[in-house]
Amino acid sequence: MPVNCCVKVKPSVKPEFDVIIVGSGPAGTSVAYPLVKAGLKVLMVDAQASIGSSVLPTRPFLSARANDAHQWKWMIGDNFHALNQLDAVSPKLKTPTHAHVFEGFSAGNRIATDNFIGVGSLATGGLSNAWGCGVATLGASDLAGLPIDHAEMQASYETVARRIGISGRIDDDLSSYFGLDEWSQPPLPLDALHQRLLDHYARRRSAFPEQGFRLGRSRVAVLSQPLDARKACDLSGNCLWGCHNQALYSASQELQKLKQYPGFQHVQDFLVEDLQRQDGSWAVTDHRSSRRFCGTRLLLAAGTLASTRLALKGLNHSAPIPLLSSPTAAFLLWLPTMLGTPRAPAFGLGQLSFALQLSSSATAFGSTFSTTGLPMTEFVSRLPLSKRHSIELLKNLLSACVVGNLFLPGHLSHNTAALRPDGSLSINGHVHPELPGLMKTAETKLRRIYWKMGALLMPMSFTVGRPGADIHYAGTLPMHATPRIGQTDRLGEVAGLPGVHVVDGACLPRLTEKSHTLTLMANADRIARSLATTIGHQKA
Amino acid sequence: MKLLITGATGYIGQRLSALATARGYEVICATRHPGPAPYAWLPYDLRGPAPECPAGTQALIHLAADTSTGADNDADDEVNAALALIRCAQQGSARFIFISSQTAEPTAPSVYGRTKWRIEQHVLAAGGTVIRPGQVYGGPERGLFGLLSGLVRRSPFIPILWPAPCVQPIHVDDLAASILAVVERDDIRAEILNLGAVQPIAFDRFLGAIAAHRVRAVRLPIPLPVALLRLLRRLLGHSLGAKLGLERIFSLVHLPPMDSERSLQKLGVQLRPLAHGMHRSGRGQRRGLLQEATVLLNYLLKRPPQRSLVSRYVRALERGGKTRPVISSRLLMSWPILLALLDTPGVLGKPDGQALAWRLQVALAIAEASPQGAQVFLGVQQSRSPVATLVALGLTAIKALTWKLAALLGRPFARQLLRESEAQREA
Numbered sequence: 001m002p003v004n005c006c007v008k009v010k011p012s013v014k015p016e017f018d019v020i021i022v023g024s025g026p027a028g029t030s031v032a033y034p035l036v037k038a039g040l041k042v043l044m045v046d047a048q049a050s051i052g053s054s055v056l057p058t059r060p061f062l063s064a065r066a067n068d069a070h071q072w073k074w075m076i077g078d079n080f081h082a083l084n085q086l087d088a089v090s091p092k093l094k095t096p097t098h099a100h101v102f103e104g105f106s107a108g109n110r111i112a113t114d115n116f117i118g119v120g121s122l123a124t125g126g127l128s129n130a131w132g133c134g135v136a137t138l139g140a141s142d143l144a145g146l147p148i149d150h151a152e153m154q155a156s157y158e159t160v161a162r163r164i165g166i167s168g169r170i171d172d173d174l175s176s177y178f179g180l181d182e183w184s185q186p187p188l189p190l191d192a193l194h195q196r197l198l199d200h201y202a203r204r205r206s207a208f209p210e211q212g213f214r215l216g217r218s219r220v221a222v223l224s225q226p227l228d229a230r231k232a233c234d235l236s237g238n239c240l241w242g243c244h245n246q247a248l249y250s251a252s253q254e255l256q257k258l259k260q261y262p263g264f265q266h267v268q269d270f271l272v273e274d275l276q277r278q279d280g281s282w283a284v285t286d287h288r289s290s291r292r293f294c295g296t297r298l299l300l301a302a303g304t305l306a307s308t309r310l311a312l313k314g315l316n317h318s319a320p321i322p323l324l325s326s327p328t329a330a331f332l333l334w335l336p337t338m339l340g341t342p343r344a345p346a347f348g349l350g351q352l353s354f355a356l357q358l359s360s361s362a363t364a365f366g367s368t369f370s371t372t373g374l375p376m377t378e379f380v381s382r383l384p385l386s387k388r389h390s391i392e393l394l395k396n397l398l399s400a401c402v403v404g405n406l407f408l409p410g411h412l413s414h415n416t417a418a419l420r421p422d423g424s425l426s427i428n429g430h431v432h433p434e435l436p437g438l439m440k441t442a443e444t445k446l447r448r449i450y451w452k453m454g455a456l457l458m459p460m461s462f463t464v465g466r467p468g469a470d471i472h473y474a475g476t477l478p479m480h481a482t483p484r485i486g487q488t489d490r491l492g493e494v495a496g497l498p499g500v501h502v503v504d505g506a507c508l509p510r511l512t513e514k515s516h517t518l519t520l521m522a523n524a525d526r527i528a529r530s531l532a533t534t535i536g537h538q539k540a
Numbered sequence: 541m542k543l544l545i546t547g548a549t550g551y552i553g554q555r556l557s558a559l560a561t562a563r564g565y566e567v568i569c570a571t572r573h574p575g576p577a578p579y580a581w582l583p584y585d586l587r588g589p590a591p592e593c594p595a596g597t598q599a600l601i602h603l604a605a606d607t608s609t610g611a612d613n614d615a616d617d618e619v620n621a622a623l624a625l626i627r628c629a630q631q632g633s634a635r636f637i638f639i640s641s642q643t644a645e646p647t648a649p650s651v652y653g654r655t656k657w658r659i660e661q662h663v664l665a666a667g668g669t670v671i672r673p674g675q676v677y678g679g680p681e682r683g684l685f686g687l688l689s690g691l692v693r694r695s696p697f698i699p700i701l702w703p704a705p706c707v708q709p710i711h712v713d714d715l716a717a718s719i720l721a722v723v724e725r726d727d728i729r730a731e732i733l734n735l736g737a738v739q740p741i742a743f744d745r746f747l748g749a750i751a752a753h754r755v756r757a758v759r760l761p762i763p764l765p766v767a768l769l770r771l772l773r774r775l776l777g778h779s780l781g782a783k784l785g786l787e788r789i790f791s792l793v794h795l796p797p798m799d800s801e802r803s804l805q806k807l808g809v810q811l812r813p814l815a816h817g818m819h820r821s822g823r824g825q826r827r828g829l830l831q832e833a834t835v836l837l838n839y840l841l842k843r844p845p846q847r848s849l850v851s852r853y854v855r856a857l858e859r860g861g862k863t864r865p866v867i868s869s870r871l872l873m874s875w876p877i878l879l880a881l882l883d884t885p886g887v888l889g890k891p892d893g894q895a896l897a898w899r900l901q902v903a904l905a906i907a908e909a910s911p912q913g914a915q916v917f918l919g920v921q922q923s924r925s926p927v928a929t930l931v932a933l934g935l936t937a938i939k940a941l942t943w944k945l946a947a948l949l950g951r952p953f954a955r956q957l958l959r960e961s962e963a964q965r966e967a
Binding site: 066076336343344380387391396 | 839840842848852855856859860877879880883884885898900901902904905906908909910911914915916917918919921922923924925926928929930932933936937939940943944947
């Protein structure tokens with residue numbers, strides 16, 4: 001088209017990019033692949049300033065603990081990071097190696113919380129730098145009534161699963177629940193305690209289905225076989241502190257691969273504070289450096305909380321909207337017959353998982369973990385004994401214990417998020433009135449079931465987490481076939497903001513009890529495939 | 541910013557040079573021998589001519605003094621040397637700061653005091669600043685402080701002079717900081733600043749502080765009438781008396797109290813407590829924290845903690861701005877297990893127990909993150925029979941319950957332990 005064919009009031013600047021992706025976590029990187037593969041010009045921005053210099057354990061956990069005089073540098077941190085986070089809900093939030101992952105998120109993205117644990121990341125790779133690696137697919141029944149095509153989702157699940165590397169393929173009672181085995185690597189070895197639990201379960205297998213209980217291997221985004229430059233898990237037990245093999249998936253591992261596509265560009269230390277509309281395209285500005293980029297479409301993948309604020313601000317929508325999170329609890333299991341088991345190298349994330357039907361509408365999902373790679377300080381403070389005696393007790397007890405967690409579906413949360421006049425996002429945490437009863441049921445059922453497997457759910461150990469402690473956030477701007485303001489269409493495009501798509505957890509209309517990371521990645525992939533075609537047509 | 545310092549290698553000069561360098565000054569030592577590495581050197585001897593003032597020198601700080609003899613003609617040389625230095629400063633348009641003495645008096649009993657007074661007059665006339673420090677102490681055992689520390693270390697007695705002379709102590713680092721404060725203040729000219737503790741203390745209490753906090757030994761106080769010393773001087777004669785340090789003692793006896801409050805206020809300097817300053821670190825609080833660390837870590841680890849853990853605990857606290865110990869009971873220091881009486885929700889949950897609760901958490905994290913802690917927390921990585929383990933668990937449970945009961949019964953005593961710590965802190 002000749003440039004001078006028509007008179008324009010203002011010279012139009014052609015956007016530099018077809019797509020700007022805000023955020024480089026699981027959603028951001030997943031949405032990037034189909035776009036760069038289609039030859040589009042894609043800019044990815046994230047707000048990582050510097051990752052500092054964190055020390056990783058250089059040898060397997062047990063050997064490092066016994067011999068490394070500098071272990072405090074990765075356990076506490078040169079700057080005593082862990083001691084400033086003594087009240088944090090998860091040991092991950094205290095680990096100095098992860099300090100840069102969580103740092104500055106709430107301030108940078110202006111998130112204020114009340115009775116809610118609001119965690120996010122400015123780092124390249126986002127929260128996946130410190131996640132539990134739990135993965136699962138949503139089945140056709142989970143997607144029922146949603147504007148998401150099951151077949152499209154399946155294709156995206158496969159693409160993402162093969163790309164990130166998943167282990168746990170085995171024919172067990174959770175195979176269909178996870179729906180991942182087709183694309184997975186074999187499972188990682190179990191430690192002695194989990195093997196014992198699984199043996200007991202197998203022996204009395206017929207007794208469990210009527211309880212609504214199914215046990216199986218955890219499916220995790222951790223390699224049991226090498227993939228690309230990443231090595232397989234060698235059971236070092238440093239999962240919490242930092243894996244030197246890169247066996248644990250982190251979206252930050254994708255950047256090298258994405259940069260090989262000529263249309264891809266990655267800019268760090270760029271904090272998007274708001275979105276500006278400009279001649280039918282969108283611009284983002286980093287106020288600290290006054291850098292500015294312009295793109296035809298804007299994909300928000302900054303994490304549910306941050307993306308929600310950006311979209312609401314763009315809409316100037318201040319009415320409260322629901323925010324889904326998975327109510328969570330933790331517990332300790334003791335296997336009395338395993339007393340005196342020596343500490344042995346073990347995988348530090350979920351080894352066995354369970355699904356437990358609690359009511360017609362609520363299923364609980366959880367996993368159990370070895371206690372070896374965890375700081376014992378976490379347990380000492382919870383015992384009703386003096387610390388000196390707690391240490392002595394746990395020294396003999398913990399090697400015969402596993403810790404478990406549990407998640408319930410998001411409809412049992414009752415949180416709200418609202419844009420304040422000053423542009424910050426205010427989050428209020430509440431739970432559904434049914435939740436305390438369901439948690440009680442879960443505790444009773446689990447105690448009975450695990451007792452049949454030879455494990456005692458320790459009294460007083462079942463602890464219900466505060467709203468948001470799960471860090472599974474979703475559903476603020478749900479996808480809808482005919483979206484209203486405050487909703488998004490089936491491609492995450494925000495109603496009222498044409499060209500702006502929400503592609504992370506914020507657009508998932510439903511949060512089940514299952515880990516939702518893989519689902520939001522697959523959904524991002526699904527959206528990007530459609531967009532690549534649409535934009536391709538538009539350009540042509 | 542250059543500072544020309546005479547006597548820069550002396551007791552005060554050394555600390556002043558170090559502090560000035562740390563604050564970004566370029567220190568030039570005007571001394572007989574070159575100073576240590578980072579400082580520039582300008583050869584200077586009190587008996588020789590004044591040096592050329594280097595361009596851009598902000599202040600000339602005159603610390604050098606001849607303390608060796610007591611002859612009056614030497615004193616003239618010293619006054620002349622000071623005059624030459626004043627001229628040198630004027631040529632370089634540098635400020636002149638003279639470190640005098642509390643003993644400076646036209647009619648002082650010692651030549652030292654009279655000489656200082658004569659120099660002061662010239663300094664004031666030239667618009668310079670005079671600093672009269674009280675009894676300087678702390679840091680390395682040098683100068684008069686070195687002499688006294690040596691005496692206390694060697695002698696089993698502390699003389700209680702009668703009538704009791706009083707001193708106004710100032711830590712050498714506080715003095716150095718005050719001198720730099722003068723350098724940084726343009727409005728202080730042609731005046732005398734008295735620097736020392738506002739409240740004079742008896743000389744034997746000062747010696748007692750050296751014994752208790754520096755030498756850490758018990759010394760028997762012995763009364764010593766000044767009249768007896770006078771007799772001794774008469775018997776020995778002046779010069780021998782001076783050699784034995786009697787002169788210095790007499791100058792103490794006649795020391796007029798000085799008003800230091802206004803000078804300290806003017807400079808905005810706060811002097812550290814004597815007990816803190818006497819410690820080798822110069823910070824008694826740090827020692828308190830080290831002791832607290834030892835108690836807490838020993839309590840958790842059931843054995844004396846490695847030194848590295850102790851200092852790590854202290855650094856963690858200091859980084860958090862917490863410089864005061866909350867545990868300083870002597871009983872706890874001897875029997876750290878008594879902390880089990882305090883380590884209960886009944887004590888830690890109360891407002892006055894929260895500081896201890898937090899510190900226990902810090903100690904816990906630091907204790908665990910070490911090879912020593914791994915032994916205690918993870919145990920040996922060997923298989924043990926379930927029965928033996930069960931017995932061990934039972935024993936622990938019995939111990940824990942016993943202590944819980946003890947804590948319940950001994951609650952008044954436990955509160956006493958905390959309160960004792962508080963009382964010691966205030967003292």
